[in-house]
Amino acid sequence: MKKFLIILLILVLISPIIILADQAGDCDEYCQHLQDDPPWDSPENQTCICNPLATTNFEVIIDNIIDFIFNIAIVLAPLMTIVAGFLFVTAGGNLEQINRAKAMITWSIIGFLIILLAKGIMAVIESLLGVG
Numbered sequence: 001m002k003k004f005l006i007i008l009l010i011l012v013l014i015s016p017i018i019i020l021a022d023q024a025g026d027c028d029e030y031c032q033h034l035q036d037d038p039p040w041d042s043p044e045n046q047t048c049i050c051n052p053l054a055t056t057n058f059e060v061i062i063d064n065i066i067d068f069i070f071n072i073a074i075v076l077a078p079l080m081t082i083v084a085g086f087l088f089v090t091a092g093g094n095l096e097q098i099n100r101a102k103a104m105i106t107w108s109i110i111g112f113l114i115i116l117l118a119k120g121i122m123a124v125i126e127s128l129l130g131v132g
C-alpha cells in the first residue's frame with residue numbers, strides 16, 4: 001500500500017510537467033509577449049506558467065538578487081541610523097540605551113558595507129570573467 005501511494009504521488013507530481021511540455025511552444029510565445037501593449041491573450045485551453053525571473057541565466061539571477069537587496073539596504077541603512085540617533089538622543093543618560101544605539105549604528109554600517117562589497121565583488125568577478 002505504501003509503494004502504491006508513493007507511485008501515485010510521483011505520477012501526480014509529474015503529470016503537469018508532461019502535460020505542459022506538450023503545449024510549451026504556444027506558452028513560450030505568450031510569455032515572451034506578455035509585456036506587450038496590449039498584452040497577448042493566453043492560448044486556448046492552456047494554462048501557461050511564465051518564468052517570474054524573466055531569465056534562465058544564473059549570473060543575471062544573482063545580479064538581480066543583489067540589486068534587490070542593495071535597493072532595500074539603501075533605504076534601511078539611513079532609516080536605522082536615524083532610529084539609532086533618536087535612541088541615542090532620548091537615552092537621558094541610560095547607559096543600556098546608549099550602548100544599544102551605538103550597536104545599532106555599528107551593525108547598520110557593517111551591514112551596508114557588506115552589501116556594497118557584494119555588489120563590488122560581483123562587478124569584479126564579471127569583469128575578470130568577461131561577462132556582462
